[in-house]
Each structure stands twice: as structure tokens, then as C-alpha cells.
Amino acid sequence: MTAPILITGAGQRIGLAYAKACLSRNQPVIATYRSHRPGIDQLQQAGARCIQANFGTNEGIDRFIETLRHETDQLRAIIHNASDWLPESPDQPPEAVMSAMMQIHAMAPYRINLACRDLLEKGDSTTDIIHMTDYVVERGSAKHIAYAASKAALTNLTLSFARLLAPRVKVNSLAPSLIIFNDDDSAEYREKTLKKSLMGIEPGTRVAVDTIQFLLDNPYITGRTLPLDGGRHLV
Ligand SMILES: NC(=O)C1=CN([C@@H]2O[C@H](COP(=O)(O)OP(=O)(O)OC[C@H]3O[C@@H](n4cnc5c(N)ncnc54)[C@H](OP(=O)(O)O)[C@@H]3O)[C@@H](O)[C@H]2O)C=CC1
Ligand SMILES: Nc1nc2c(c(=O)[nH]1)N=C([C@H](O)[C@@H](O)CO)CN2
Secondary structure, eight states: OOOEEEETTTTTTHHHHHHHHHHHHHHOEEESSSSHHHHHHHHTTTTTTEOOOTTTSSHHHHHHHHHHHOOOOSSSSSEEEOOOOOOTTTTTTTHHHHHHHIIIIIIHHHHHHTTTHHHHHHSSSSSEEEEEOOOOOHOSSSSHHHHHHHHHHHHHHHHHHHHHHHHTTTEHHHHEOOOSTTTTHHHHHHHHHHHHHHOSSSSHHHHHHHHHHHHHHOTTOOOOOEEESSSSSGO
């Protein structure tokens, strides 16, 4: 029996795309979702086990861990994909934005990795943790300061967990820039954003799906961040 891959925030977009790719090749999936979106119905119909979880509080994280451990005693991989892209805003006190960003991007992966280490170490084969970070870790962001700092924290967790869990578990980050726009992104924002990379395209979720799978299939990469940014660093 193949151990399942845990994908957090799999109700839409990149997480949903990777979950569907796994299921299409009979790789079992445990998907978490905060809001019940149509993608969750699609995953359930395709055989995924879906767990509703809000990682916004430590109680929510711990409730999820308890549920997960009743669902499985082994994991092939954990893909920490769940994320909120919160900008600084006059409507939110800065401390609330920083707290929310650190909670979802650092505290949740930290607590889940520590609590699920034995599930990853159960089998005979090497297993994986993937942290979805962001290109902005390299450059910062004037409009998403707390978001960028929290993704930098997640990037450092990659280094520490790679040290802690080797050689049984590989731990890597994937640092995208634009992968897929949001439906409410304006034409002006889209045009401006496309100019920020050398490739100048919105690649879509496939590039993230393929890169995640590349990391899982590679036995010799750990403690690394793979950029997925269309050459944005050279613009
Ligand atoms: N899309 C892109 O172009 C880029 C993406 N990335 C990173 O790649 C990853 C995937 O991106 P994308 O698919 O756009 O992600 P989304 O913005 O679609 O977020 C994925 C899911 O995370 C869930 N989530 C948010 N907060 C919480 C929480 N507190 N508890 C549980 N779940 C939560 C959301 O649930 P709900 O449906 O309820 O909102 C959402 O469905 C993210 O880590 C992102 O930061 C990095 C750079 C570019
Ligand atoms: N959780 C999310 N994080 C990010 C998103 C997103 O939609 N959800 N989008 C981006 C942008 O595409 C950015 O990379 C380019 O403007 C960044 N992070």
C-alpha cells in the first residue's frame, strides 16, 4: 500500500493541481482545506481523503494533527502549500498581519513537521517535505513585508529540518514568483507583473506540479531552495 502525500491548502490553484496530478497516477492524497471549495468535492470524488483545517491558531493545527494521525500511520511526503498573501493595510494592525503570516507560513509547518516526523520515517524509502516559499525571500517586498518575512522563516525551516531529518527525509523549498494570477487581478497589474520576469509569462500550475515532483523523485537534493521565477532575478 503506497503511503499518502499530505498537501495543505489543496482546495484550489497549485495545491489542487498537485493533488489531482498525484491521484491521476494512483498516488494516495490527504488534502487539507480551510474553505469548502468545488476543488475539494473533485478531490473526494477522485479518492482523496480531505480534512478541514484552519492553521490560523495552534489549536487548529493540533486538531488537524490529531485527525491526520487517525487517518494514516505513514506519509510519503508533506507539501506545505497553505498560504495567505496578505499585504500591509490600514485596515489591519501591523502586528495582526505579522502574526497571521508567521502562523500559517512558519508555525504550521514547524508544528506539523515535528508532530509527523515518525509518519515520514515509517517506511524503508526516503520521504520528503516541501515548503512552498516565494521569490520575494531574495528581494523583500515593499507591499507584503510580513508575508515575505514569514516565507523567509519558512526557508530557514528548510535548512533546519533538512539537518534534523536526513537521511530518511529530504526537505526542500520551492520559491516561485508569478505562477498563476488571481481572478481579481486587474489588467494593469497583470501587464506590470508579466514584465517583472525575463520569460514574461503566467506559466500556470503545471510548472509547480512538475517541479514538486522533480524534487520528490530526486534522491540527492535536500536543504535547498529551487527557484521557479522565469528569470525574475535578472530583470
Ligand atoms: N500563485 C502564485 O503565483 C504564487 C504562489 N506562491 C506560493 O505557492 C503556494 C500556492 O500558491 P496558491 O495556489 O496561489 O495559493 P492560494 O493563495 O490559493 O492558497 C492556497 C490555500 O491556502 C489556504 N489557506 C490560507 N490560509 C489558511 C489557514 N489559515 N489555514 C488553512 N489553510 C489556509 C487557502 O484556503 P481558503 O481556500 O480557505 O482561502 C487556500 O485555498 C503558496 O504557498 C504561495 O505563497 C508563491 C509565489 C507565487
Ligand atoms: N498564497 C499566495 N501567495 C502568493 C500568491 C497567491 O496568489 N497566493 N501570489 C503571488 C504573486 O503571483 C506574485 O508572485 C507575483 O505578483 C505571490 N504569493
